[in-house]
C-alpha cells in the first residue's frame with residue numbers, strides 16, 4: 550500500500566448514493582418489471598420483499614461489516630478476519646465474478662448508449678413494431694456497433710473509477726442518483742396517464758398467489774442478490790471507504806429501500822405503457838430494447854431521451870462498483886497506481902466484453918455462471934465468515950456502532966440468527982434449485 554491515507558466517501562449522503570447507485574441498475578429497469586409480470590404480479594413483489602428482508606439484507610450487512618471493520622479490499626478484509634486460512638480465496642471469487650459481470654454488463658450498457666444516441670438524433674417516431682425491433686436486431690448483429698458502444702461505456706466506467714473514491718465514484722453518484730429519481734418519476738407519470746394504462750397497473754398490482762412456486766421463490770432471491778449487488782465484493786469494497794462514524798444498518802436499510810422502491814417505480818414506468826400500446830408484457834429480456842421503442846414512437850421525442858439516459862446512468866453507477874472491487878485489489882494488494890489499475894482493467898474487460906458482444910453463447914454463459922455460481926459462493930462464504938469465523942462481540946459492535954446505534958442492539962440477535970442459519974441454508978437450497 551502507498552503511504553497515503555486510504556480515501557473515504559466524504560459524507561453519509563455520498564455513501565448511500567454510491568451504494569444505491571451500485572444496487573440500482575439494469576437489474577431494476579430491465580429484469581425486475583418482467584419478472585413481476587411473469588411470476589404473479591403483486592404476489593411476486595411480496596415474496597421478493599420477504600427474501601430481501603430475511604436473506605439478502607443480512608448478507609448485505611455482513612459484507613458491509615467486513616468492509617467497514619477492516620477498511621480493506623475483499624481479499625485483505627477476509628485475510629484480516631481469518632488470518633492464515635483459506636477463506637481469503639473468496640477474494641479471487643469476488644475478483645473473477647465482478648470481472649465477468651462488468652464485462653457482459655457493459656455490453657448491455659453499450660446498447661443504452663446506442664439507443665440514447667438514436668433517440669437524440671433520429672428518434673423513434675413513426676416506427677412500426679417490426680421496424681423498431683429491427684433496430685435492436687440490426688444493432689446486435691452488426692459487428693462494429695456493439696464494439697464501439699462497449700468501448701464508450703467501459704471508457705466512462707474506467708474514467709470515473711480512475712478518478713478515485715471522492716472525486717470519481719462519490720461525486721458522480723451523488724449528482725446522478727437524485728437526477729435518476731427525478732427522471733423515473735417523469736416517466737411513471739407519463740406512462741400511467743396513457744389511455745389504456747389501467748390494465749398494466751392492474752397486472753402489476755393484482756396478486757396471483759397460484760404463480761408462487763419453488764422456481765418463483767428462487768427467482769425472487771436471485772433477483773434480490775443481483776439487485777443488491779451481493780456476493781462479488783461490491784458492498785464490501787464500498788463499505789471499506791465508509792468513515793468510522795457511519796453506520797452499516799442505516800446505510801444498508803436505506804440502500805435496500807431505495808433499490809426496491811426504484812424497481813417498483815421502473816415496473817410502473819414500463820408495464821402501463823406496454824399495455825396501453827396493446828403489446829405483450831412477457832417479451833422478457835428484449836422488452837426494454839424491442840418493445841419500448843415502439844411505444845416511444847408514439848410519445849414524441851423527449852420521453853425516449855429521458856428513458857435511455859436513465860438506463861445509461863443507472864448502468865454506469867453499477868458498473869463502477871464492480872470495477873472498483875478489482876481496482877481496490879490492484880491498488881491495495883499490488884501497490885499499483887489507480888490510473889494504471891483502471892487502464893489495465895479497461896483493457897481486460899474490453900476483451901471479455903467484446904467476446905460477449907459478438908457471441909450470444911458467451912454472453913449467456915457469463916450471465917449464467919456469474920449469477921448462479923460466483924455470486925452464490927461469494928454470498929455463502931461471506932455469511933460463514935461473518936456468522937461463524939468472526940467474534941460475535943466484534944460483529945455486534947460493528948452492527949450497533951459500539952452500542953450507540955438506535956434499535957440496532959434490539960434487532961441484532963435476529964440478524965445474527967439470519968446470518969448464521971437462514972442465509973447460508975437458503976443460499977444452498979436456491980443455488981441447487983437454479984443449477985438443476
Ligand code: TRP
Pocket residue numbers: 571572573574575576577650774775776777778779780781783867868870871924
Ligand atoms: N445491482 C446492479 C443492478 O441491479 C448490478 C450489479 C452491480 C451487480 N454490482 C453487482 C450484480 C454485483 C451482481 C453482483 O443492475
